[in-house]
Amino acid sequence: MDLKDKKEYIDKIKKLAREKNAVIFAHYYTRPEIQEIADFIGDSLALAQQATRVQADILVMCGVHFMGETMKILCPDKKVLIPDMNAGCSLADSCKAEDLKKFIEDQSQIQGKRPLVVSYVNTSADVKALTDVVVTSSNAKHIVDQLPADAKIIFGPDHNLGSYINSVTGRNMILWNGACHVHSRFSLEALMKLKAENPGVEVLAHPECKAPILAQSDVIGSTKALLEHTIKSSAKRFIIATESGILFEMQRACPDKEFIPVPPEMTEGIGCSCNECEYMRMNTLEKVYSCLLNESPEMTVEKEIAAKAISSINKMLAMS
Ligand code: 13P
Ligand code: SF4
Numbered sequence: 001m002d003l004k005d006k007k008e009y010i011d012k013i014k015k016l017a018r019e020k021n022a023v024i025f026a027h028y029y030t031r032p033e034i035q036e037i038a039d040f041i042g043d044s045l046a047l048a049q050q051a052t053r054v055q056a057d058i059l060v061m062c063g064v065h066f067m068g069e070t071m072k073i074l075c076p077d078k079k080v081l082i083p084d085m086n087a088g089c090s091l092a093d094s095c096k097a098e099d100l101k102k103f104i105e106d107q108s109q110i111q112g113k114r115p116l117v118v119s120y121v122n123t124s125a126d127v128k129a130l131t132d133v134v135v136t137s138s139n140a141k142h143i144v145d146q147l148p149a150d151a152k153i154i155f156g157p158d159h160n161l162g163s164y165i166n167s168v169t170g171r172n173m174i175l176w177n178g179a180c181h182v183h184s185r186f187s188l189e190a191l192m193k194l195k196a197e198n199p200g201v202e203v204l205a206h207p208e209c210k211a212p213i214l215a216q217s218d219v220i221g222s223t224k225a226l227l228e229h230t231i232k233s234s235a236k237r238f239i240i241a242t243e244s245g246i247l248f249e250m251q252r253a254c255p256d257k258e259f260i261p262v263p264p265e266m267t268e269g270i271g272c273s274c275n276e277c278e279y280m281r282m283n284t285l286e287k288v289y290s291c292l293l294n295e296s297p298e299m300t301v302e303k304e305i306a307a308k309a310i311s312s313i314n315k316m317l318a319m320s
Contacts, residue, residue: 001285009285010037016292022058024288025051027067028223029245029280034062034288041249043224044070044121045136045320048313051075060292061299062283064089068299069125073306073313080299083287087279089122091208094178095157097126104130107154107174115152115174118144119312120161122180125301127157129308134316137161137207137222143319144169160184164207164214182277183208185264186241191216194239194260201260202235206242213241213262230254244275
């Protein structure tokens, strides 16, 4: 898209959003031009919290499917649009509700009572409906710390995040074996090389990365926490191990600082060897314009599922 087209789309989107009383939300991993037009940019927790606070008839969620679903569950009376219904999440896909249901039943038998089920927000509404409390990477430690000390806990779907939370809370949660395809393929070899080339430079990593990457990191946190660290810190250079979309907001907030992305493993035959989430990149200006114009695709969540899922999401918001 050339600059003229880009400007035209931005103007048209802003005009339509005003006319339709719509608010545009974007996750930090979306394309720079999407973050530029968004009224609100945030991590998963902030996006969910902000959705409940805005006065609008239409919410446009530029992110992935589970983010639109969470928004719709929290704001059932608003029209929630998502620019591309196919923008999924490999992590959410790694935990199907029917498999989790069976896992809970099996663990209930083994433990003699039903364990508490803690689910990462990167899950479908069906999985949230089976969950006691939802967490995000911003609040997972804080929430797990509040659960009864003797509670048996199932944590899913992200195994890397679950292991990390076990390590910082001293819990022994039973972990689901899911992963994000972007975060689990960062290369330890590349990180060690970057550290050697940039001695003393802090490494910032998202907790969805594998344990060896986290073990080499100085700061571990949600996208928002990593961004805030770069703003607060007096350091001028950072090595970043998370989806590279966040670099846009880091650079915008800190124009005089340098951000060095950790490259992924070069795995043959997986199509994309970049550290980009192809689902997040499905949000384009054309699709944002089209979804606002046509008020479609619209997110819907089955009433029965939404009624169950809302309690685990509200529990998270109350415990955050
Ligand atoms: P955050 O909640 O940290 O923004 O993470 C969302 C996500 O999808 C990470 O891959
Ligand atoms: Fe899902 Fe990974 Fe993309 Fe985040 S980066 S939305 S966890 S696939």
